[in-house]
Amino acid sequence: MNRFLQGSLLAASVIASTLTVADEVRPPFNQRPAFLLGEVSQHYYDGITDDLLTAGLGASGLASPTPPGFVEPLQPGPQELRRLAIYNNYRALVDTVPGGGYGVFFGPQVGGSGSGLIPGHEYVAYMTVPGSEVSVTVMAQVPDSFDPRRPCMVTAPSSGSRGIYGAIGTAGEWGLKKGCAVVYTDKGTGTGAHNLASNAAQRIDGTLSQADEPVLFRAGLNDPARADFNAAWPDRFAWKHAHSRANPEADWGRHVLQSVEFGFYVLNRRFGRELGNNQTLMTINPRNTLVIASSVSNGGGASVRAAELDERGLIDGVAVSEPNVNPRPDSGFTIRQGDGPVISGHSRSLLDYTTALALYQGCANQAPGIRDIAPLNGVFNPPAVGANICSALASRGLVSGVGTDEQAAAALRILNEDFAIQPEQNLLAPVHFGLSVAQSIAMTYANAYGRTGVDDRLCGLSLAATDALGAVTPLDPVREAALFATSNGIPPTAGVNLVYDAAAGQPTLLAASTSPGTGLPDHGFEALLCLRALAAGQDPQTGEPLQGEAADLAQRIAAGIDAVRASGNLRGKPAVVVTGRADAILPINHTSRPYFGLNRRVEGEASGLYYYEVLNAQHLDVLNGFPGIAERYIPLHHYYFQALDLMYDHLRHGTALPPSQVVRTVPRGSLTTPLAAANLPAIAATPATADLIEFADNQVRIPD
Template sequence: MKSNVIVNFYAVGFIGLFILGSTLVQAKEENDLSWLRFISEKSYDGKSNDLVTAGLGIEAMENGVVPQFSDSLVPTSEELRRNSIFTKGTAGFGVIYGPNVDASTGSLVNNELIAGSEIMAYADNGSGDENVSLLLQVPKRFDWETPCVLAVPVAGSASLFRDIATIGYWGLQKNCAVTYTDKGLGNGFHDLENDTVTRFDGIRLTAQDAGIDSLFTADIADDQRHSFLNNYPHRIAFKHAHSRQNPDASWGRDVLRSIQFALFQLNRLRPSETDDLDAANTMVIVAGNSNGGGAALYAGENDREGLIDGIVAAQPQVQLRPDDRVSVVRGERTIEGTGRSLMDYFTYAILYQPCAAIATPNAPMRQAITQAEQRCHSLKERGLLQAETLPAQGLEALEKLQMYGWEPESDMLHASHYAIAPTATAVKYASSHGRFGVEERLCGYSFASVNEQGTPQPVPKNELAVIFATASGGAPVGSIDIVNDENPSGPMKDALSHSPSNGKQDYNLDGALCLRELVVGNSENALRVQAGIAEVQGSADLGGTSTIIVHGRSDARVPVGFTSRPYLALNSLTDHQPNVHFYELTNVEHFGARLPGYAENFVPIQPYHIDALEIMYAHLRHGTPLPPSQVIRPMPGEDGEFDSAHFPPILMEPHPSDTIRASMGRVEIPD
């Protein structure tokens, strides 16, 4: 049962100014809300503007035409909000799921614009160095009699508005308030050359003018910055990689704070005739996708005040403390242990995925891997492959990925996933975990805008001005990409560069091996990174909180065998009252993207994420039992289009051959 602990600090009251608009004001709370700093409150009428589509309407998102800025060099905060909310959605958006689909029935509804208010704040220690962004959306039709809050930790490293049209809308449909957090990541970009940063509302200012309103300002003195730029001009720092804070370790705390923020604000807004909202009388569901899914689980592990009633995590990027009692069985294969850290499987992937593309000639985006042959040859020269012929080397690389833990169903995704820049992601996480500054250029990597030849250049002004709305929390975005500073002829876009040791254009194998050493080696840098990885590892102890995890079997980005499966197994050991329900989906990969070759072979996970939210809502509101863990087998459409027939439901009584079993650290997954 929930406790009433949180109500105690509401009794303290709010001290300080609160004003409308985007002017920053300081909130001074005597107790648990001392970290909260309010920014703005705005109202949207549901006609000219709204909470879900920023006035665009769902049709604009379905059409996929990105709205234009009146002046891309000087965008307004409202334009940046609008373009941040805008999403083309994954396959099936607007048909199977989305703001125009009634999640409880699956039927299309009028494209009603939802009126309400938005309140923005920072969670910070007072220095402006943390500035974890928080956003609360309160629909005009909020149900004060049976109140509910949906807490959404944002996916990836992106800004606050990313998941409104894909997850948050569901809560607004239910007349719940929705609270978001960027988990200390967000689109905080520092252009070191011009010393400009991103403010909380996306507006670009000089670092001095932004002050503590900056989403992120690199921790580097001016003289050091100038010295760095003399050697490496045009470089960019961004928050997830270069904050020196390892923010992933605080994801659970950040989600809990977003809930506290929501309850505090709802009490400020509540009608006088209604009771105070607290942990006991307000239903709280946490829902996140990918990184957001991992943060949702971490929040449950850190929830000692009973804030959370239910968790719904889709394809969670979660990392677990080692425990050799855990085992996962699928068919004739048993994998021991609690999965792998993100840095482990990413650095392994970037070694072998380019060569493995040789073995999947018809895979999506295979032709984009132009240096596959060179990477195979370089791996052979380093003794990392034994096969003599190129086809055999491709097969050997693919087999290595399978043996390391990728499912065979992921085989055709390795080429496209390598094309979606995993090296940039690995560098981001390595820098973050090890708390490296931008000037340290871990493994010889940095970030900059690059021209067509791949050499660093000043960031185009129109790109930088709107980066809050266009970026996903790091590179690559627009012309900004990862740079190999060790390229023999000078700094070069990594994908076009050469390895310094052999002079070959082999996707910079030297850099990839350096990143791998950070995970498996014992250098000073490796020990820093490994210490950071240990800080983010979870316990899988959710204290009996009702939890649903949905994950695709074909996921090559966040493989299910490294994350959700061992999480279920470890939960059966560490949780005194295990209550995790796991639904594994065949023919589902990570992105749900409208990429060539995807829709014909895979279905998106988002409809199942929304279905799981419906199941959780019915469980918490009406006591409906949660379906047992099971394998569900959706099938892609032949023409790449989807309807409900492609998405079999989550069953209350699955066939025994589809039932997943977990007990005492052992999970059995049907084929």
């Protein structure tokens, strides 16, 4: 018996066990979920002028470097904002540059028809989880190719902190082309930008509103409090993920499960059997529908958490890529790659290793062997600023050595050895630091875990537009009007930046700021040191526990981290995880590798989890379009789609899932050489013994 059938029987038994006597003689009816807020909007896209996947742009339009525009830039319409949001969110995760695999191995037109336009219905609404007043966006897309006789559904929670279209090019594309309904949620993140000066915020359709009506997010400040804040800190923004005081990540799994319920609700509105008296028989239900929990990065982590929380048999299988999962620490197992060191200090939290990257990476960028060969390092990371960061670390006793070379080597050694960040990630970490990835994650998640508000200005950091000199300035109205479509949900984004309010002289763009204690332009070192202290719960210099208000805040942050930890219990569901070994955003020794080990510890022989680690693959495929990166890395996206195919075939046809393994890809080596099948060997049904990933004697064993 395959696992889809087992899951269906389980779902049937769970539903049967909860029915009353009256329910046993009366079939279940389709009911609006209680968690929905307000109306459900519905649009039909014909697949000619507009569509579900590409917003009418087609494969060539998504690949075009010219984004779709607005008729009235100061007042774009909802459909214009939707089109630009789909364009930007697709391109943010998928490399569309010629030669990188787009249009050959993946893309709307691959495995589809024509230019990849997919007709169908789209439903959007607000929802909330019990105990929270913060609204979350949920969406279901139902392609015309959906077959109610063989129903399937794919979850697509947004990656990163993106909005409702954040997984359109990943789980969305695969599911829509497969004829499945795709259910999305922004997971309580998304743009959600509140201009504290004007009180403007985004409606669910992306248009701006200053009125007292439902919007994606407004900070919890009454008018007098907002006026006081504006007087002291003008032209600032509050952002939903950082400032909702909700720690949305703690509910990401629930958001995904509710999106599945929403999917069943809208499917039965369309396909359920009408019985009269405004009653509809729920003919599409968990018992007869194949449901795959999916997505990438934060979305992948959300789907993993949903599977762990799924007590009702809503989900049949899991297929995720590079999931942001924070496994519950378990010292009972270790990790070892080849003959390398045994890693016992795995499963650090996202905030732990990210604040370390934010603090040390700016110095490590200048390490010999990294400084001159890391792609785009010289473009994004001025050596003088790196030397200042090294000097600041050395003055606090946080790195040893004389001069920048020795101090930078020490910083790199701390990251690779003390924090178990793989050396394969060293070449990409500098470009991420230059793009403020670790800095933005550290600031956003510290606020979210601590449930702080915009008025707390954690570690002296705020959000605002900045001018050419780094000074705070009002955001250009045209850019603000487009925020819904251009923001990735976590500043710096779309013209809104990280500002160090305590910088010497005046509030300044973090990357350009001078710390008051050093008197040198050092990328706001003291703000990053503050974030690191809160994550660690101790003074980074002395190792002593924090005191007073700082200690209270650190404890709240620690509690917030505990609330997002994954249990490792997938309830026996089949699951596949693909991750790139060179992931420089979510280090594999703290995410996919230890989750695989924890799951084996928790579920033992009953585990259905398989882990595929892809060589020469990293977190952001979009970077593969840049020289210096394109030659070295292959698209992980290709293997994510393979993982979904494997799970679908396993659930639908009973095909065995391949054993856990290392996939040995071959980089292009040259920009003029397009990717070919020889570069991208398939996940093997029977991998060589030397490629097998195993869990034995309480150790995750990874081949070199």
